Amino acid sequence: MHLADRLLLLLAALLALSHGQLPPQHHGEGRTDSSHQQVPGTGEGSPSLRIAPANTDFALRFYHFIASESPKENIFFSPLSISAALAMLSLGACSHSQTQMLEGLGFNLTELSESDIHRGFQHLLHNLNLPSRELAMHVGSALFLNHKLPFLPKFLNETMVFYESKLFHTDFSNTESTTQLINNHVKEETQGKIVDLVDKLSKDTSMVLVNYVYLEALWEKPFVASRTTHRDFYVDESTTVQVPMMVHDEEHHWYLHDRYLPCSVLRMDYKGDATALFILPNQGRMKEVEEVLTPEMLMRWNNLLQKRNFYRKLELRFPKFSISGSYTLHQILPKLGFTDLFSPSANFSGITDQWKLQAPKGFHKATLDVNEVGTQAAAGTGFSVRFLSAQNNHRVLWFNRPFLVVIFSTSTQSILFLGKIVDPTKP
Known part of the structure; x- marks a missing residue:
């Protein structure tokens, strides 16, 4: 025995x-x-x-x-x-x-x-x-x-x-x-x-x-390392940390600001069979977005971000961490x-x-x-803001507060990595 x-x-x-x-x-x-x-x-x-x-x-x-x-x-x-x-x-x-x-x-x-x-x-x-x-x-x-x-x-x-x-x-x-x-x-x-x-x-x-x-x-559209500068990242109402913030000024990206939910969603592709969705809740609305994070919602965002009208020029700020x-x-x-x-x-x-x-x-x-040339499990999410001027009307996505990340294999529709970035300075 x-x-x-x-x-x-x-x-x-x-x-x-x-x-x-x-x-x-x-x-x-x-x-x-x-x-x-x-x-x-x-x-x-x-x-x-x-x-x-x-x-x-x-x-x-x-x-x-x-x-x-x-x-x-x-x-x-x-x-x-x-x-x-x-x-x-x-x-x-x-x-x-x-x-x-x-x-x-x-x-x-x-x-x-x-x-x-x-x-x-x-x-x-x-x-x-x-x-x-x-x-x-x-x-x-x-x-x-x-x-x-x-x-x-x-x-x-x-x-x-x-x-x-x-x-x-x-x-x-x-x-x-x-x-x-x-x-x-x-x-x-x-x-x-x-x-x-x-x-x-x-x-x-x-x-x-x-x-x-x-x-x-590797990102399909890498960032230029020389343009990365330290910026504020707002962990919560009382905590702000400094992070290296990468920059895209004039690139086209797949993104949307959800009409029904307090968040923006950015799709960034890797070279090869992998894609990342970055979901950025509006300030203080993380829990509300998490509550509707379902397979159906991921499918909805992914389907929307296949449509050409969501492929637009974007001013993007994205943390390196x-x-x-x-x-x-x-x-x-x-x-x-x-x-x-x-x-x-x-x-x-x-x-x-x-x-x-x-x-x-x-x-x-x-x-x-996550760095300028690619990702291991790229994490990020976008917040869409209208920037109005006399000559331009373009979008700015600034990942300067907690966001969600979903990295998946495109062909098999399988989630490889999933996470939430609350404080990118914590290893």
């Missing part, structure tokens, strides 16, 4: 930008074509598009919970990383535990079968990992397995087939060596951006599941429907049928860098 052994769920997500490492791509100055080059196999009805609505629903439920717990803090995470890791772990869950995990991820199992879900993630991850001249994206998973544990071949095979997971058999009795192995792997896969993901491992740990998302993206987010999933997920996942009642007999496994903890870390 074995005591409960532990599964550890770790997630690392970031958008990383390296100056000049991606090859240059020339685009016309007056670009009004809102479409991106389609990734092969991502047309209407594709497996990845079938799981996109549930993934978006989970992303926003996770965001709303974090925002309710810490309304005045920066938020940044990768919902894709969390969803993919949980879906992969569900391959080893059985009975009610498996159903609870998939429904917790937002899937309606009467409309989408378990196999459809895993095929959807398989298709999604495959397309996100396709090589590109313009966009460096890498999404992956790794399983670190206790070499003494008799894992079921079906579980190991399916994690590799559907989630392209790498397998490492290791000695968990040597916690220092295993910790170093995991951290070195994550550091390598994220180009050195996430270090020391694992702190201390328990000797009764039997499996560590790691998921990571790395994105290196770096932030990060760190979350303890074993405290968050049970409140989002995953009530069994981290409890002794969880059934992971699909991983091994000889030992009782329990998931004691889960962690997620994400980083975001």
Whole structure:
């Protein structure tokens, strides 16, 4: 009879930008074509598009919970990383535990079968990992397995087939060596951006599941670094900080000032298959905008910002910053429907049928860098102001107060990163 052994769920997500490492791509100055080059196999009805609505629903439920717990803090995470890791772990869950995990991820199992879900993630991850001249994206998973544990071949095979997971058999009795192995792997896969993901491992740990998302993206319309100057950013009514503010004076951008909501929305494209929406609430109206942040609202904004009449000349001020987010999933997920996942009642007999496994903890870390040439998880939002003069009537968008950011893969309609920038000076 074995005591409960532990599964550890770790997630690392970031958008990383390296100056000049991606090859240059020339685009016309007056670009009004809102479409991106389609990734092969991502047309209407594709497996990845079938799981996109549930993934978006989970992303926003996770965001709303974090925002309710810490309304005045920066938020940044990768919902894709969390969803993919949980879906992969569900391959080893059985009975009610498996159903609870998939429904917790937002899937309606009467409309989408378990196999459809895993095929959807398989298709999604495959397309996100396709090589590109313009966009460096890498999404992956790794399983670190206790070499003494008799894992079921079906579980190991399916994690590799559907989630392209790498397998490492290791000695968990040597916690220092295993910790170093995991951290070195994550550091390598994220180009050195996430270090020391694992702190201390328990000797009764039997499996560590790691998921990571790395994105290196360049703006289609970069900012000129020499024009960046320090300006005020109004965190709240009593707090003002200085941030480097980037400038676009005479560029065309996709943006709108919502007629029905107190916010402006700016769409900024990256070279390749990625786009960012920046949502800037009017002063003091963040909570009101957050309350209507739904999949339907994101779709509405995105659809509107495909129309040519929203592609207009803009005077843009946008902050340059770096932030990060760190979350303890074993405290968050049970409140989002995953009530069994981290409890002794969880059934992971699909991983091994000889030992009782329990998931004691889960962690997620994400980083975001935004600068003149690109973004890692570009965060930003626009506030539209009419500037009237005798000769001109043009718009000014000034990102000088808290805003929301949504970065997504254009072809798969999947949210890669989601966050809120309250204070860009806090890392």
